[in-house]
Structures are given as structure tokens and as C-alpha cells.
Amino acid sequence: MLVAAATTLAVAVWLVVRDPQAVVLGYVWGPAAMVAAAFSLQRIGSMVVLPRVVRAFWRQLGHAAVILALSCGAALALANNNAGMSLYVAVPMLTGMFWTMTAFLRLPFGDRTPLGWARVLLDLATVAVAGGLLFWYVVLSSAPSGTGLATRAAAGTVGVAGLLCLTVIGQAAGRADGPIDPLALRLLTVAPMVAVALAVLLIAGNDFSRLLISVGGSPLVALSFASAAYQQRRAFGRPAADPATRPPRRVRTELVPLTAVTAMAVLIGYVAVAEMTTRARNLIFGGVVIAVLVATRVLLGLRDGRRMMDGLHDHQAELERLAMTDALTGLANRPRFVSVLTERLAAHRPATVLLIDVDDFKMVNDTMGPALGDQLLYQVAQRLQENSAAQELPARLGGDEFAVLLDVEEVTSAEEAAGRILQALAEPFRVGEHQLLAHASLGVAIAGPGDSADEVLRNADIAMYAAKEGGKAAWIRFEPRMRQDVVNHARLGSELHNAIIRRELFLLYQPVFDIVTGRLHGVEALVRWKHPTRGFVSPGDFIPVAERSGLIVPLGSWVLREACEQLARWQREHGAGAIKAINVNVAVRQLREPGFVDEVAAVLSETGLLPQNLVLEVTESSVADGRQVRETLHALHEMGVRLALDDFGTGSSSLSLLRAFPVDVLKLDKSFVDGIADGEDRGRLAVAAAVAQLAEYLQLSAVAEGIESEAQLERLRSMGYRLGQGFFMSKPLPADEAGALMGAPATVASGFGLH
The missing domain is CATH 1.20.1070 (Rhopdopsin 7-helix transmembrane proteins)
Structure with a gap:
């Protein structure tokens, strides 16, 4: 040029x-x-x-x-x-x-x-x-x-x-x-x-x-x-103009032949004046006038038709805009986002998807109501709009899930954009009279050669869930190995479904001792899986799969019934020497089920147990899940079932939960037990001692988890802990070996020789 x-x-x-x-x-x-x-x-x-x-x-x-x-x-x-x-x-x-x-x-x-x-x-x-x-x-x-x-x-x-x-x-x-x-x-x-x-x-x-x-x-x-x-x-x-908002090109192509006709009429008139007789001239003039009138009439008809078509086009454009826009936030919706992403991939242009999910939005929606929840989503959308460049497309895909389409393919640029978005969302939101923090988990997926829009979105979704599993309020970039992990999880989920049906699962029982007298106080039921070809599958592998797939509900129901039936057998076999209660872990998905309280009542009735014979262990994150979970926990407590707060001290709101949660037992997390024996970790010592004093003040039972040495046991005992469990005292045992401890005298049990 x-x-x-x-x-x-x-x-x-x-x-x-x-x-x-x-x-x-x-x-x-x-x-x-x-x-x-x-x-x-x-x-x-x-x-x-x-x-x-x-x-x-x-x-x-x-x-x-x-x-x-x-x-x-x-x-x-x-x-x-x-x-x-x-x-x-x-x-x-x-x-x-x-x-x-x-x-x-x-x-x-x-x-x-x-x-x-x-x-x-x-x-x-x-x-x-x-x-x-x-x-x-x-x-x-x-x-x-x-x-x-x-x-x-x-x-x-x-x-x-x-x-x-x-x-x-x-x-x-x-x-x-x-x-x-x-x-x-x-x-x-x-x-x-x-x-x-x-x-x-x-x-x-x-x-x-x-x-x-x-x-x-x-x-x-x-x-x-x-x-x-x-x-x-x-x-x-x-960036390509959005088809829904692009103004149409108003090119009047019908004027081309009309201009030619007009030019010829002028030429004929000129020739008639210059070269023809009066009679021929009048005839020519008449024909020209008729042609001009007909052309004018056609032009007016075309103008009316064009005006009508413009109205239809404007109406169609408005309908397309509404069909491609999220009604609540005004951002692009999923169809428009997928359409733009598909066009960009078809044109071999760079494309990166940031998939954003608001952390714990369900709790906000349940506790503050859907109206305030909608206001929060609207403000999240505005924050995304303000922090997106002109060539980026923010969208709301549905619920509390958002996305931003970037026109980059460099890893550094994509990661910088992810950090920018998360930093923008980390600032508090003013919703009504409330100041709310709405952290988000974000997945980054860079489109590769031959990727479709569905594949890029699926990759971003996989990365986003990995960010949630990693602790939330973070971003993770998709890597190909993650897809294989998802495939492995899906395959393991299918095998776990069959394992529940084929009774490949069994329970072990982790003893809980009175660390002062050495007597067996209770047991915690732990599920294990012996796969016919894989062998023993770690709970750390199949429990997350069960929670993600929803199999945790039938799995938890089986564990609850099996544990209660086992306690009933021990009571029949050992009478007064049997333990008084059995601990069963409950997942948040179970607590969300509307019929969970009735299920617990039915199991207790069918096995002949009393509500106080059952201790349900829940995590801090479960308690903070929302209104439905809180109502379920209060109903269980009113029934007489005892509730234990597992992994206590690891959450960000442990003390505040004690006011709203009907807790009976505090279980000190293993992370605070590790390292307290030498006395050098003052932070862990302080937390462990504070939990013991808090439990005593609130008249709760305190259980120390993960005791692995005699020095730890002595330090916890000196702090005032009465109950403890861990490999130093005993590993998880089959039902018959755990039952044998119930008849053992305190002098034998106090030796803790089963580890």
C-alpha cells in the first residue's frame, strides 16, 4: 500500500x-x-x-x-x-x-x-x-x-x-x-x-x-x-461484530437498473428534440412520460416494500438479540457464546475459554433468598463486563456459571486473564444491605487444533472442577491428563455402582479409646472396597468418585444400615460390655436428601437401636452447606441422634458453627495432633489445648484423631483429652476383632498392643 x-x-x-x-x-x-x-x-x-x-x-x-x-x-x-x-x-x-x-x-x-x-x-x-x-x-x-x-x-x-x-x-x-x-x-x-x-x-x-x-x-x-x-x-x-447487533448495509441495488432507464429516457428526449419531426417527437415524449411514470410507481412500491422489510429485519434482529442474551444479567447466553466460539474455531482464530463458577452460591441463595441471589449474579456479571477487554466476550451459561471467551492462545496471556478475573471477583459485593464475598473457581481451556466448541467447554469444565477440588477460589489450566482422570473416574464410578450391588464393599471399625482408663469407648465405621481385579481400592480414590457421581447416597445408606446392624449384633453378643454407640460418617449429599431423617429413624427402628446409640460425623463444610442441611441436622438432634463435628479446626468458621450447629462431639483434626509431642510447634499445641478447654466449657466430648505415638498420647492426656483414636492404639479392625476388644479387661486394652 x-x-x-x-x-x-x-x-x-x-x-x-x-x-x-x-x-x-x-x-x-x-x-x-x-x-x-x-x-x-x-x-x-x-x-x-x-x-x-x-x-x-x-x-x-x-x-x-x-x-x-x-x-x-x-x-x-x-x-x-x-x-x-x-x-x-x-x-x-x-x-x-x-x-x-x-x-x-x-x-x-x-x-x-x-x-x-x-x-x-x-x-x-x-x-x-x-x-x-x-x-x-x-x-x-x-x-x-x-x-x-x-x-x-x-x-x-x-x-x-x-x-x-x-x-x-x-x-x-x-x-x-x-x-x-x-x-x-x-x-x-x-x-x-x-x-x-x-x-x-x-x-x-x-x-x-x-x-x-x-x-x-x-x-x-x-x-x-x-x-x-x-x-x-x-x-x-x-473482534468480529455480533450478528445480532451488526447494522445492515443499506445498499439500494434496485436503483442501478432504474438509473439506466432514467438515463435512456433523457437520451431519447434529447434525440427527439434535436433530430425528429413534431409528430414523432410527441409520440416519443408520450412514451418517455409513461416510462418515467411507471418507473416512479415501481420505485415508490419498492420504497414501501423496503420500509416493510426494514421493519421486519429490525424486529427479527431484536428477537435474535433477545434469544442470544441472558435475561437477568444482559450478558451473552450459552447459545450465543457457543455460536461465537464455533465461528472463531471454524475460522482458525485463537480461542481460550475461562469457565467461572461462583463458590458456595447455593448457600447464599438458601440463606438470603433467591432475590438477593439474583442481585449477586447481576453484580458478578457487571464485574465481568467491566474487567473484560473489548475483544473478549463475557457470558452467563446458566445458574451461577459464567464464561469469558478470549482471542488468545498463549498460555501466559490466558493465565493473566484468569488471575485478573479472579482478583476482580474477590472484591466484596454490595447486595442490598449486605457486604458479600463471592469467590469463584475458574477453569482455563486453550483451544487446540481440531477442537470443537463442545470439547473446549468440556475441557474448561474439567479444569474448573479441579480448581474446586483443590480448595476453591482459584484457577487451574486444563491439561490433557485431566481428561484421562475424568475417564478413569467415570470408569471407577461404574465399577463402584456394580460393587454396591455385588456386595464387594465391607466395613472396618476404627476403635475409639478412653485414653485415661484404656477401655474401648466406641468405634468409627469405615468403608472399604476389595475389587475383584484391582484388589483393595483406597477410600481416597473411590469416595471422591462416589461424591461426584451421586453414588455417595446409596453407598452412605448401605454403610449406615450395615453399621447399625453390626452394633445390634455386638449388643446381643456382649451385653453390657458392648460399646454404647457407633460412629458413622455422613456426606453432605446425604444430608440434602429430603428423606434422610426418616431413613435414619427407619434403620434405628429395624435394628432395635436407640437414637443415642448412633453418632453421625459431619464435616464443617457440610454444616455450612445451606438451609436444607441445617434443618436436617436439627431434626436429627431433636430425635436424639448425637452429632460429631469431624476434622474440627480446619475450617474458617469453626467457632461460629458451634453457635448454630447442635454439636455433641468435637473431633480434633489429625493435622493438629502431628508434631505436638516435641512441643516445638506452639501453634498446634495452642489449638489442641484450646479445643479441649472449649469442649469442657461447652460440656462436649472431645476426641483426638490420628494418634501415632506414645508421646502424642501423653501430651493429649495432659491437656485434658479423654478420648482418642489412631494407629498407635489400634488400626481399623474387622467386626470380630473389634468385638473381641469389648470383652478385654482394661489392663489389656491399655497396652494398645494392636497397632
């Missing part, structure tokens, strides 16, 4: 300081400019990231520029002959213009049916006939007497070809969603305008105007070609 602009400027300078004896210096710039334009067009036509139809269009224009360069070369060779428009110049020029027209006709514009093609051909024929007659009668008749017939015929043909090119470009510009940038199309109209001007000035112009268009036309056409290619490249670098 710079070369074409420089040659155009050089021609302008030469025209000012020209030497009549060195005309060839004016023509030398045309071939150079056209070669530069051909290079520019071929370069953008080879960009593989562009759609195929766009690449083909610009490549064909590049071929046309090469042909026009040959015409410029012929004009340079004949510059000193003063031969007008030679056939050596006209033939390649007309060939290049024809090749340009076919490039536009290959674009997907208008109606591609036979009827649509017939309309296009009729428009072209109308313009060709009208233009031919105008050039023949008006322009050619004004040619100087010395102008040769070949020059006049060639110039007239070039002029008609220019008018046809303008018509074809108008047809291409009439498509609202055309693949070529509209400004690039307008720049390309310079070329046919130059052709028409060349035809007129070569025939009817003076010597200077003919020289001006002869030497300046080619660089100007080359500049229009190169500028259009540059504009198309810039348009590709910008």
Missing part, C-alpha cells in the same frame, strides 16, 4: 514538473504500482486463517492485478507513439476487469437460485445496453475528429465494463453478512470509476485530462486494491 501511495504521489509531482519530451517517465509508475498491489492481494489471499471463500476472492483480484500490470506495461511501451488506446492496452485491461467481475460474482451474495441469477443478469444487461448507447451516442459523437475508430471503440468498451463492475460491486455490497469488509468493498469501487473516467476523458477530454487519466489511473487503481487488502487485514485483526 505504501508503494502504491508513493507511485501515486510521484505521478502527481511529475504532472506538475513534466517534460513533454519525456512522457515515458509518467507511465513508468503504473507497472510498479500494479505489481505492488498484486503482491498485497496475493499475500492476504494466502492467509490460511481466513475463510476459503475470502482467500479465493483476494487471490483472484491478485490475478486481475497481474493482468492489469501487463496493460500498464503495454501503455509504457507505447507511451511515445501517442496512439490513443491501443488494443495492446485495451485487451489486457478488459481481461483484468472481467476477471475482477467474476471474483465478485463468486461471492455468496443475494439469491443463488436460477431466478436470483436471472435478476443479476437482467441488471447487468440493462446497464450494458444503457451504457453502450450513452457512450455510442453522447461520448463517441463528442470525440475529436482525429480520434481513431479503434481508440473510440476500445474506450467505449472500457467505460461499459467499468459500469458493469460498479453494478457487480453494488450487488456484493447488498448482502448484510457478506464475508468481505464493507470499507474494503467501497475502496474497490475506485477501480471501475477510474475505468469510466478513462473512457470519457480519452474520447471527449482535452490533452491534459487525457494525460492525467492515462498516467495517474493505474497507480490510483493499484492504491485502491492495496488499501482494500490492508483494510481486510485490519478487519480480521479486530
